[in-house]
Amino acid sequence: MLPILETSGLKVERDFFLVHSPERVDPGNKRYTTRNTCKVVGGVGPNSLEVGVIFYKQTVEEVIPVSSAKAAELVKVFENTFRAVNIALVNELALLCDRMGLNVWEVLEAAFTKPFGIMPFWPGPGVGGHCIPVDPHYLEWKAKELNFNTHFIALAGEINRKMPEFVRDKAYRILNKLGIVPSRAKVLILGVAYKRDIDDYRESPAIEVIRLLRADGVQVSYHDPYVPSFRTPDLEMESQPLTEDLLRSHDLVIITTDHSCIDYAWVVANAKHVFDTRNATKDVRENREKITLL
Amino acid sequence: MLPILETSGLKVERDFFLVHSPERVDPGNKRYTTRNTCKVVGGVGPNSLEVGVIFYKQTVEEVIPVSSAKAAELVKVFENTFRAVNIALVNELALLCDRMGLNVWEVLEAAFTKPFGIMPFWPGPGVGGHCIPVDPHYLEWKAKELNFNTHFIALAGEINRKMPEFVRDKAYRILNKLGIVPSRAKVLILGVAYKRDIDDYRESPAIEVIRLLRADGVQVSYHDPYVPSFRTPDLEMESQPLTEDLLRSHDLVIITTDHSCIDYAWVVANAKHVFDTRNATKDVRENREKITLL
Numbered sequence: 001m002l003p004i005l006e007t008s009g010l011k012v013e014r015d016f017f018l019v020h021s022p023e024r025v026d027p028g029n030k031r032y033t034t035r036n037t038c039k040v041v042g043g044v045g046p047n048s049l050e051v052g053v054i055f056y057k058q059t060v061e062e063v064i065p066v067s068s069a070k071a072a073e074l075v076k077v078f079e080n081t082f083r084a085v086n087i088a089l090v091n092e093l094a095l096l097c098d099r100m101g102l103n104v105w106e107v108l109e110a111a112f113t114k115p116f117g118i119m120p121f122w123p124g125p126g127v128g129g130h131c132i133p134v135d136p137h138y139l140e141w142k143a144k145e146l147n148f149n150t151h152f153i154a155l156a157g158e159i160n161r162k163m164p165e166f167v168r169d170k171a172y173r174i175l176n177k178l179g180i181v182p183s184r185a186k187v188l189i190l191g192v193a194y195k196r197d198i199d200d201y202r203e204s205p206a207i208e209v210i211r212l213l214r215a216d217g218v219q220v221s222y223h224d225p226y227v228p229s230f231r232t233p234d235l236e237m238e239s240q241p242l243t244e245d246l247l248r249s250h251d252l253v254i255i256t257t258d259h260s261c262i263d264y265a266w267v268v269a270n271a272k273h274v275f276d277t278r279n280a281t282k283d284v285r286e287n288r289e290k291i292t293l294l
Numbered sequence: 295m296l297p298i299l300e301t302s303g304l305k306v307e308r309d310f311f312l313v314h315s316p317e318r319v320d321p322g323n324k325r326y327t328t329r330n331t332c333k334v335v336g337g338v339g340p341n342s343l344e345v346g347v348i349f350y351k352q353t354v355e356e357v358i359p360v361s362s363a364k365a366a367e368l369v370k371v372f373e374n375t376f377r378a379v380n381i382a383l384v385n386e387l388a389l390l391c392d393r394m395g396l397n398v399w400e401v402l403e404a405a406f407t408k409p410f411g412i413m414p415f416w417p418g419p420g421v422g423g424h425c426i427p428v429d430p431h432y433l434e435w436k437a438k439e440l441n442f443n444t445h446f447i448a449l450a451g452e453i454n455r456k457m458p459e460f461v462r463d464k465a466y467r468i469l470n471k472l473g474i475v476p477s478r479a480k481v482l483i484l485g486v487a488y489k490r491d492i493d494d495y496r497e498s499p500a501i502e503v504i505r506l507l508r509a510d511g512v513q514v515s516y517h518d519p520y521v522p523s524f525r526t527p528d529l530e531m532e533s534q535p536l537t538e539d540l541l542r543s544h545d546l547v548i549i550t551t552d553h554s555c556i557d558y559a560w561v562v563a564n565a566k567h568v569f570d571t572r573n574a575t576k577d578v579r580e581n582r583e584k585i586t587l588l
Contacts, residue, residue: 110366118377
């Protein structure tokens with residue numbers, strides 16, 4: 001932005017000040033809000049940094065100054081990359097467990113009992129929202145200008161973007177066991193928000209799953225208590241009321257978002273079969289023969 | 295092991311029992327020892343599992359049963375893979391920061407102030423020990439039998455194994471600035487243990503750095519308070535006493551292990567130049583112009 005701002009004739013560090021302070025919002029997080037999440041600030045010069053720190057200290061409890069706006073930008077991208085990579089890592093483990101006939105959720109739950117050196121991440125139908133699937137790739141592009149390939153960002157993106165296809169393919173294997181050809185199947189997608197208990201469906205992998213299924217002629221409906229309807233350039237859908245009839249009238253229910261307000265035992269009891277990509281049915285004890293996990 | 299044990303004529307689950315319970319040791323960790331680190335156990339059948347759980351409960355506070363020996367093995371490999379991947383991720387960031395002229399330690403310290411969704415890992419000259427550089431590749435091999443490529447394991451191994459070469463190349467750039475040709479340089483390696491405050495040098499990246507430097511004719515000595523001498527198939531060396539004379543008589547000191555008993559301010563004061571691959575000199579305030587960070 002500096003060259004654009006300097007066309008005004010004003011001089012940075014004297015007439016105006018320029019800082020970068022990246023967003024650190026975790027949608028739905030009740031413990032950490034803007035006020036108590038410490039904020040990284042980097043200026044294009046020392047005066048800008050000083051002004052930026054004073055500005056943010058008015059509203060944010062703790063401000064972390066870094067030596068440049070570039071460093072501050074890299075902090076944000078690294079934070080998102082860390083999550084993209086770790087989600088992709090457990091997604092790749094899910095693909096491997098599928099191949100090996102092991103339960104990825106059991107393996108991860110056991111691994112996360114280790115009291116040091118590990119942090120829980122869970123597989124799913126992909127990643128969504130406006131940070132994790134997007135921001136790391138800005139850095140990928142910038143690094144390429146310097147003849148540097150950010151291999152981890154590329155690999156994480158590749159695996160996470162592949163997950164909706166894996167969900168489709170596994171859904172077809174389930175339908176095959178049930179003796180139903182996909183083009184005559186009715187599938188109910190449970191949850192289109194990109195994560196639990198929020199209403200944001202930007203870049204949501206559930207919508208990509210819908211797109212893939214519809215391309216093969218599958219009849220797809222969805223229910224999401226947080227998203228009454230959604231619209232993308234190629235798709236416009238309305239949430240269906242979640243009733244016993246709705247569940248019974250579909251050949252397969254795919255849980256793509258694990259909203260906590262849904263009674264999953266009741267869903268499983270009334271559905272013909274459930275493909276659970278989030279382990280939302282973890283505590284469901286009855287009818288487990290009707291559940292297939294990611 | 296099951297086929298080998300069954301050649302005895304004994305029957306598993308009746309005459310003998312077979313479980314897998316992976317190691318979870320963090321060398322040097324004083325808080326978590328064998329007793330209070332919960333232990334994952336998987337049996338080849340339910341009787342084996344029961345026997346295994348009873349066995350381990352005698353000495354370990356908490357035992358986590360999983361459904362199979364295979365699942366237990368995958369838990370261990372995933373735990374090591376998680377670390378290998380996250381170390382490789384920050385190592386790749388270090389390579390990128392070197393290219394971009396940014397300080398990777400500053401970027402990471404700022405990122406790790408985020409109070410959720412992140413976990414600290416630090417770059418360095420590579421990975422060592424008998425778990426992280428080794429175990430994930432067992433899974434890589436096993437997965438290949440199933441026509442599955444574990445991309446993250448491959449990439450993590452590639453980047454971590456490349457780090458000693460990066461240390462060499464950056465050391466030569468430093469020597470170049472000092473006007474010294476590597477083949478006439480004397481380099482002191484500080485620390486050959488694979489991590490802080492332990493005496494284990496198996497797979498240590500410091501030894502790989504020594505190997506690479508010697509291959510180019512560099513005169514290399516080392517000091518490590520925990521490793522008085524070491525021997526590998528191609529190398530046999532003795533630790534030199536850490537004196538002012540030793541520091542002064544070398545053109546470059548490379549800190550490859552950040553043992554906490556060493557006075558790094560004193561090292562920097564007496565060395566001609568220090569290449570710090572561990573940010574061990576973080577709290578050194580004076581003579582910073584003599585320090586180059588990874």
